[in-house]
Amino acid sequence: MKTKSTGSKIKVLLLITGSIAAVRIPLLVSQLAKENYEIRCVLSKNAEKLIKPLSLSILSRNPCVVENDQWSNSQSTPLHIELSNWADILIIAPLTATSLAKWVTGNAEGLIPSVLIANIKPIIVAPAMNTQMWLNKAVQRNYENLQNYKNVLSLHPSEGLLACDAIGIGKIPPNDLIQLALEFLTSNKQNPYRKDLLNKEILITGGCTSEKIDAARQITNKSSGAMGLLLSQVARFRGAQVKYIHGPLKIDKNLTEGIKRYEIETSVDLIKVIKNEISNCDYFFMNAAVSDFKISNTNSAKIPKNQINDHLKKNFELVPDILKKISELKKNNQVFVGFCAFTGSIEEARISIKEKILKKGCDYLFANPIDLEDQGFGFLAQNEGWLFDKKNMEYHISKTSKIDLANKLISQIIS
The missing domain is CATH 3.40.50.1950 (Flavin prenyltransferase-like)
Structure with a gap:
């Protein structure tokens, strides 16, 4: 691993x-x-x-x-x-x-x-x-x-x-x-192991959502659920009570042991479970890769290929911003963390990232590049990224394993 x-x-x-x-x-x-x-x-x-x-x-x-x-x-x-x-x-x-x-x-x-x-x-x-x-x-x-x-x-x-x-x-x-x-x-070798999240409840989402087109087709994305799971396990190792809401996982299910999990499929499923669980958590990590599009009128039969273009045009719609919607329920003692994948340079992405924090209503936004070699999706991929807050904080985590990144990210947020 x-x-x-x-x-x-x-x-x-x-x-x-x-x-x-x-x-x-x-x-x-x-x-x-x-x-x-x-x-x-x-x-x-x-x-x-x-x-x-x-x-x-x-x-x-x-x-x-x-x-x-x-x-x-x-x-x-x-x-x-x-x-x-x-x-x-x-x-x-x-x-x-x-x-x-x-x-x-x-x-x-x-x-x-x-x-x-x-x-x-x-x-x-x-x-x-x-x-x-x-x-x-x-x-x-x-x-x-x-x-x-x-x-x-x-x-x-x-x-x-x-x-x-x-x-x-x-x-x-x-x-x-x-x-x-x-x-x-x-x-953790630079710091002694501590159970610094004892008595804390953390709600984490991860993996992809998928939206049905017809009996044979769906809209989804490449997210494996690895980052959300590693955030969940790191938080548990540090003493927290963790709940993980996720789409279909493309990783070894053995690694989910010890975590209370809710498996969902669509964006509607995701927001329903979040609303049921959000009130009791101290920290909320919105790491799920939500499909940007859905079909308003799904078909229980397989649509013939020569008709699918017309079907998509008539029923295509954008999925609402879930984090923005959930942030309306945020309490003063809760910390909400959003995630944002980007391509290109951080210099080009910085302005839009800062705008997203305010728009989505979260306390922090972690932005990671997905167009660099060996980074992005999958359990074995390495990642780097930048953590922003609503003010002027910008904390860079250099390219490292996903579990090390999860550990450093949580340390920075709870500090």
Whole structure:
């Protein structure tokens, strides 16, 4: 997902405990190694029964550490301290109920609990267990206590088919989502990780809308929904309650885990859901790429090709400016952010962008160019852009990954 760097590698310590979900971790190790992270793996005793240390050593290009190494004669420093000091970022995946209980109660019995208690670096937590275990009051209490740890980025378990053949909550979060959280923390390297959006509600729109012409045709655009989704995940990683309204996503649905989503199709659908949700949010990001045109009289049958030109001429109309309409509902304590794609130079676009802020009634407008190489649409595309406010602020974010851009954009807005 991220662009490989030729600079110094980010050091990731991966702690693996004894859930059956551990069998998915070798693929994660391989995935991260290919993205140029330096990985060291630590296996608990129970995890050793599920994964071979040799496999992890080969995939990570580093010796795998096991429980019996904790007090090895070859160690000149206590191993749990050496590992904690070595890492830039930690991941515990899967996190079992036992490891969670030891961690939050300060029980350092075993290598992994010792590392967890000694660690002060950012750590990604990916729980996995049976549904009844996850919903147990003691486990929920321990997990709730863990949310008070300032360095912990928690990814809640997913719902689906579990190893016990039951369907429920308890699956380990997808590897791609764990990697996305890692990329988020990596983009934060200049600043310590903080949950600075706790108790904030953020409403975000993204992706394209589409308007029906007839049974076979529609009007739409190229938006993939990636930028809106990354804004949503970054806000969630920083502690916010997030709702994401979007058109059909052209990206991996695994990356939507943990976000409350509303999928819409038309501009009418979009404005209806926004109106239902807008009153409770602290921040509103209008990132959806709304189709500029619609057909007032859609046809349930397919229109013959020789008649479609006439049909379009008679029924063609512009879609109203949704952000302008929603801004009429804006409260004094809310912050509204609009988005504007442009082509050509920023010098040429600057005047029209400033006019749009006033016209649309938003507090900020982020303008990004879409006619430059490797920029614009799609998850892997990089972006740059300029954030404007109603006065004279103009903040430039240089070309970077979309998740880094999302992170910097949110930081600037909440600052």
